[in-house]
Amino acid sequence: MEERRERIVLQLPGGAVGIRRARCPNGCDLMDATAMIHDLPSIRVRYDVAGKGGIIHLDPLYGRFDNLGEGEIPAGAMVEFSCPSCSVSLRAPEGTCETCAGNLFAIHLPGGIVEGCLRRGCHYHRMTIVDDGSLMDRLFSEHGRDSYL
Numbered sequence: 001m002e003e004r005r006e007r008i009v010l011q012l013p014g015g016a017v018g019i020r021r022a023r024c025p026n027g028c029d030l031m032d033a034t035a036m037i038h039d040l041p042s043i044r045v046r047y048d049v050a051g052k053g054g055i056i057h058l059d060p061l062y063g064r065f066d067n068l069g070e071g072e073i074p075a076g077a078m079v080e081f082s083c084p085s086c087s088v089s090l091r092a093p094e095g096t097c098e099t100c101a102g103n104l105f106a107i108h109l110p111g112g113i114v115e116g117c118l119r120r121g122c123h124y125h126r127m128t129i130v131d132d133g134s135l136m137d138r139l140f141s142e143h144g145r146d147s148y149l
């Protein structure tokens with residue numbers, strides 16, 4: 001399905017913005033306050049790689065990669081992410097990594113999507129704003145460590 005929409009890809013300094021409200025495409029809350037990273041609730045997803053699976057906690061600071069639980073994943077391996085609640089795939093419906101051509105995952109925010117590369121060790125990521133601008137307003141009026149999406 002081709003959507004005609006303005007699209008803004010943001011380049012933000014790593015760690016400047018915290019993700020507080022990440023959801024799967026079906027709307028499940030992915031935030032996990034029982035596993036904190038940088039004093040913020042982490043983003044909890046299921047991973048599968050080469051017949052093995054588990055839970056990984058993603059760094060909620062956009063552009064930082066202090067993830068927990070990825071030690072089992074071999075460097076350079078392509079993984080799949082899914083929602084730990086409803087099992088829907090978190091694979092981005094289109095697009096590939098501009099660094100390594102790997103597949104991307106997508107996490108939904110209120111008014112935007114964060115995508116990242118599914119290859120362990122590749123830190124390619126991008127944010128796309130899809131709402132009417134309220135997310136942009138929030139970003140630029142509250143830019144700093146306490147910003148949230």
Ligand SMILES: [Zn+2]
Binds near residue numbers: 026028
């Ligand atoms: Zn879900």
Ligand SMILES: [Zn+2]
Binds near residue numbers: 097098
């Ligand atoms: Zn990549």
